[in-house]
Every structure is written in structure tokens, then in C-alpha cells.
Amino acid sequence: MSETAKISGFQRFVxxxxxxxxxxxxxxxxKVLIIVAGGHGGTRG
Amino acid sequence: xxxxxxxxxxxxxxxxxxxxxxxxxKEHEVVVVSPNSNYQWIPSNIWVGIGRMKSQxxxxxxxxxxxxxxxxxxxxxxxSFHPEGDATETKPYVMVEYVTGSEKGKQxxxxxxxxxxxxxxxxxxEATEGLKPGTNKAYSVCTYTHADEAWGGLKALxxxxxxxxxxxxxxxxxxxxxxxxxxxxxxxLNVEQELRRxxxxxxxxxxxxxxxYQLGDFGMDGMLLSYGKKSMESNEMLEMIFKDRGIxxxxxxxxxxxxxxEAHYENLEGEYKSEKYDFAMLIPSFSGxxxxxxxxxxxxxxxxxFKGFMIVDADYTxxxxxxxxxxxxxxxxxxxxxxxxxxxxxxxxxxHSISKPRKSTNGTEIFPAPPRTxxxxxxTAKIVADNIIDSxxxxxxxxxxxxxxxxxxxxxxASAGYxxxxxxxxxxxxxxxxxxxxxxPDTHGRQLGKTFGEIGLAGHxxxxxxxxxxxxxxxMKPFWWLIPE
Numbered sequence: 341m342s343e344t345a346k347i348s349g350f351q352r353f354v355x356x357x358x359x360x361x362x363x364x365x366x367x368x369x370x371k372v373l374i375i376v377a378g379g380h381g382g383t384r385g
Numbered sequence: 386x387x388x389x390x391x392x393x394x395x396x397x398x399x400x401x402x403x404x405x406x407x408x409x410x411k412e413h414e415v416v417v418v419s420p421n422s423n424y425q426w427i428p429s430n431i432w433v434g435i436g437r438m439k440s441q442x443x444x445x446x447x448x449x450x451x452x453x454x455x456x457x458x459x460x461x462x463x464x465s466f467h468p469e470g471d472a473t474e475t476k477p478y479v480m481v482e483y484v485t486g487s488e489k490g491k492q493x494x495x496x497x498x499x500x501x502x503x504x505x506x507x508x509x510x511e512a513t514e515g516l517k518p519g520t521n522k523a524y525s526v527c528t529y530t531h532a533d534e535a536w537g538g539l540k541a542l543x544x545x546x547x548x549x550x551x552x553x554x555x556x557x558x559x560x561x562x563x564x565x566x567x568x569x570x571x572x573x574l575n576v577e578q579e580l581r582r583x584x585x586x587x588x589x590x591x592x593x594x595x596x597x598y599q600l601g602d603f604g605m606d607g608m609l610l611s612y613g614k615k616s617m618e619s620n621e622m623l624e625m626i627f628k629d630r631g632i633x634x635x636x637x638x639x640x641x642x643x644x645x646x647e648a649h650y651e652n653l654e655g656e657y658k659s660e661k662y663d664f665a666m667l668i669p670s671f672s673g674x675x676x677x678x679x680x681x682x683x684x685x686x687x688x689x690x691f692k693g694f695m696i697v698d699a700d701y702t703x704x705x706x707x708x709x710x711x712x713x714x715x716x717x718x719x720x721x722x723x724x725x726x727x728x729x730x731x732x733x734x735x736x737h738s739i740s741k742p743r744k745s746t747n748g749t750e751i752f753p754a755p756p757r758t759x760x761x762x763x764x765t766a767k768i769v770a771d772n773i774i775d776s777x778x779x780x781x782x783x784x785x786x787x788x789x790x791x792x793x794x795x796x797x798x799a800s801a802g803y804x805x806x807x808x809x810x811x812x813x814x815x816x817x818x819x820x821x822x823x824x825x826p827d828t829h830g831r832q833l834g835k836t837f838g839e840i841g842l843a844g845h846x847x848x849x850x851x852x853x854x855x856x857x858x859x860x861m862k863p864f865w866w867l868i869p870e
Binding site for chain 1: 617621622624625626628629711712714716760764768787788789791792793794795796798806809812814816821835837839840841842843844846847850869870
């Protein structure tokens with residue numbers, strides 16, 4: 341098994357910074373909306 | 386005129402009833418039968434369980450809403466199914482028993498033209514000896530009353546820790562075949578953050594216990610995620626998060642018995658072990674409700690309707706894991722014997738698990754059952770409602786709306802701590818929910834890009850936004866239908 345990744349200081353800063361996270365929130369909302377509202381259907385052809 | 390009876394007022398039952406009412410004329414009757422007087426937004430229970438939300442914030446009474454929207458409401462529990470009627474009732478019906486008021490205990494036949502079974506799971510605490518919410522220092526967050534109790538227990542423990550007590554906290558699954566690891570995952574991260582907020586984190590040892598073979602399995606066989614500019618296995622992501630939060634883990638554990646402050650379990654290596662705790666939150670196994678069904682001559686036909694949960698258009702043929710296919714999963718949630726009966730959400734019997742089945746060296750099955758969270762529950766309920774609406778309007782059976790969990794995306798916006806600026810969330814989306822190894826053979830059956838993970842404050846805001854959006858939608862306020870399931 342590969343060595344466990346660690347959350348670096350910079351990553352932690354990004355995760356907690358409200359300004360960066362505000363833009364992430366917009367992007368995340370759109371991505372989730374696209375995936376969830378992006379349709380569904382059968383699998384049996 | 387058609388009469389549609391919806392059993393259950395959880396996510397799938399309520400979504401189905403709402404859409405039916407909106408799209409069908411007043412000449413058609415929509416009736417909801419539920420033993421619960423309130424609608425609850427279950428995903429926010431974890432915040433009730435850490436005292437950051439009151440249970441009143443995640444629920445509202447159903448009766449006034451249904452009255453306003455012209456949806457019939459019977460506060461009763463389903464007892465038995467009679468899809469052919471009987472000697473005195475020509476129409477199919479469900480026998481229900483009132484659970485409150487002067488009519489409590491009274492049984493009544495509720496006839497229907499279409500039946501939607503949205504009864505969800507039975508929280509099968511009895512399957513694990515000693516696992517009863519609020520006893521043996523073990524709690525649940527499966528309902529708002531359970532979550533209230535959990536907060537009571539946690540709050541008392543935090544006070545003791547403030548007075549110097551060293552505590553052990555155990556959170557995860559309470560049965561070898563339990564599912565809903567996501568809720569336990571959210572709760573453990575929220576508890577960890579609350580302990581930090583109360584400045585007692587260093588007094589607690591927090592341990593994750595789960596029937597998963599690996600961290601991040603979530604009953605979905607794990608997933609390969611896009612994380613930033615790289616790809617990462619879900620087990621690697623969770624290991625990273627748990628190590629960052631100082632959370633220990635026990636995997637492949639089938640909890641068998643709970644005693645006061647002690648959980649006994651068997652692991653995949655066949656060892657029988659136990660873990661002591663001062664506070665535990667363990668998700669029970671889910672089961673069907675044990676309903677019986679009868680034909681018009683009162684002969685039992687339960688096997689035509691139920692296989693634990695309700696039988697739908699899935700392929701239930703027993704076959705080895707290697708031969709499982711995404712095509713086994715249902716598309717319309719229609720019962721094959723009685724085409725006017727449907728079971729969306731958690732009420733349908735899955736054809737098999739999603740995670741690879743595993744046995745301990747003693748032969749005990751220890752692996753997660755397939756999860757069916759709010760999002761697929763809502764989507765499948767809308768599919769069922771749309772097919773019934775088309776069938777009624779077109780005066781012939783229509784099944785054009787399809788939605789297999791093998792061709793459907795889901796988002797798990799897992800709270801990792803509450804707070805406007807101190808909060809955090811682990812946002813994971815998966816497409817499809819059931820891996821399709823034919824379509825995506827190189828990425829563990831899922832489409833990278835649509836299957837991604839994000840960690841940070843934005844996830845908390847999104848979870849909070851979804852809380853308010855879905856309660857708004859459930860209250861059927863103006864333009865509620867514009868909010869997707």
C-alpha cells in the first residue's frame with residue numbers, strides 16, 4: 341500500500357480560507373448540479 | 386379518477402406524493418400513509434447529534450402541509466398487502482393500523498389504483514444484542530429523536546472531560562452487514578471538531594469501527610476519485626483525513642454484541658475482540674419491515690412481493706461476484722407480479738451488494754449492504770411518480786422514465802465539522818453509484834471527473850445550503866419543483 345498522503349500546510353490554508361472557499365463553493369455547487377441533474381436512465385440498452 | 390397511495394413520508398414517499406399532486410388534476414386522489422407525524426431532513430441529524438442544530442430545525446409537521454396541498458394523510462402503519470383485494474373488497478388494498486389519537490389500534494383497508502411503497506428500512510437494532518439507542522452508552526443518529534439522545538450523551542461526556550476524565554469514543558457500524566457508513570463518517574468528524582471546540586480533544590481517543598474491508602468503501606466498493614489535479618483512491622483520502630484528525634480505525638469488524646461501554650466484534654481474520662468506550666454511535670443494520678401479502682383468497686403470497694425488501698425489476702438470480710453486472714439493478718422500481726406497485730428509495734430489494742462480499746475465517750459475512758441515500762431515493766421516487774402520471778394521463782401503462790443506480794450520479798456532501806468559518810466538509814460525488822465495469826473498465830467502474838473529492842469549508846457551506854434548499858422544497862414552497870432531487 342502506498343504511503344498515506346498528508347494534508348500540507350498550504351492545503352490546509354486553502355481548505356480554510358473563506359475567499360478561496362467561496363469560489364470553490366460556486367464551482368462545487370455547479371459540479372454537483374451538473375452530475376445530479378445531468379440526467380439518468382437505464383442500463384439495459 | 387385514480388387513487389395513488391404512498392406508503393411512507395420520508396424522502397422517497399414525500400417526493401413521490403409532491404410530484405404526483407403537482408402534475409395530476411384534482412380528480413385524482415393522492416394519499417400518504419405514514420406512522421410519523423413529521424417530515425425530517427435526515428442528512429442534518431448529525432448536526433442535531435452534536436448539539437449544533439435543534440431537531441425542530443430539521444422537521445416540520447406533515448398534516449397541515451398535506452391538507453393545504455390536497456394530499457390525503459393517514460397517520461398509520463402498513464400491516465399487510467392485498468394486491469388482488471379480497472372477497473369483500475374488489476380493489477387492491479393495504480391494511481393499515483392507526484398509530485395515534487382516538488383511532489389508535491384501529492385497522493382499515495386503504496384501497497388503491499397505484500401503490501408506491503416508500504417505507505424505507507426498518508432500523509434493525511435487534512439484530513445486534515444490546516444495541517438499543519440510548520442504552521449501554523451507545524447511541525444512534527438515524528432519527529431526530531435518536532440524535533437528540535446522542536447529543537445528551539455526548540454533552541454529558543464533554544462535561545466530564547472538562548473535569549479531567551479521559552474518554553474513549555467509538556463511532557461506526559453496529560452490525561456485520563450494516564450500511565450508511567457515510568452518516569457515521571460525518572458524525573465522527575463532527576464529534577472530533579466539537580471536542581476541539583470545547584477544548585477537550587486531547588482528553589479523548591476517537592476510534593472508527595466498521596464492517597468495511599477498507600476505509601472509504603462506503604458500501605460502494607470504494608472509488609477512484611479525482612482529487613485536485615491527481616486521482617486518489619477513496620481509502621487513501623479517508624486515511625489522510627483520519628490521520629490528520631488523529632482518529633484510529635478498526636476495519637472488517639462485525640459488531641455482534643454491545644454491553645455497557647463495551648462493543649464485542651468479530652473481524653475478517655476470525656478473531657473475537659472487544660473495544661471499550663465511554664460514548665458510542667453505531668449505525669444498526671437495515672432490514673425490511675416484515676410485511677406479509679395475501680391474494681384474493683387470503684392465501685399468503687409474500688414471496689411475490691418481498692425478498693426482505695420489496696421485489697422490483699431487478700435481476701435477483703444468484704450468481705458469483707465476478708458475474709455481477711450493473712444491468713442487474715432495477716430501472717423502473719415496478720413489482721413484476723403486480724405492475725401497479727412500485728418501490729423506490731430504500732424500500733426495494735437490491736439484487737446484491739455493491740461492495741465485494743467477504744467472510745471471516747469463521748464463515749461470518751462481514752461487508753456493507755448497499756447504501757441508498759437521499760439523492761437516489763428522491764430521484765427514483767420522481768421516476769416512479771412520472772411513470773404513474775404518464776400511465777394515468779395516457780390511459781395505458783407507461784414506463785418510459787428509467788433510472789438505474791448504474792446510470793445515475795450521487796453526491797455525498799459529508800459534513801466534517803460545523804461552523805460558518807471553522808466548518809469543513811468532504812464532498813464526494815460518484816458517477817455512477819453502482820460501478821459499471823464494462824463502460825469504465827480502467828477507473829474502477831466509474832467516470833473520473835464526475836467522481837471527485839474535495840475537502841474544505843466550501844463543503845460545509847454546500848451541505849448547509851442543501852439543508853435549507855431541501856427543507857424549502859419539502860415544504861412545497863413556490864417553485865419547489867425547480868430544485869432537483
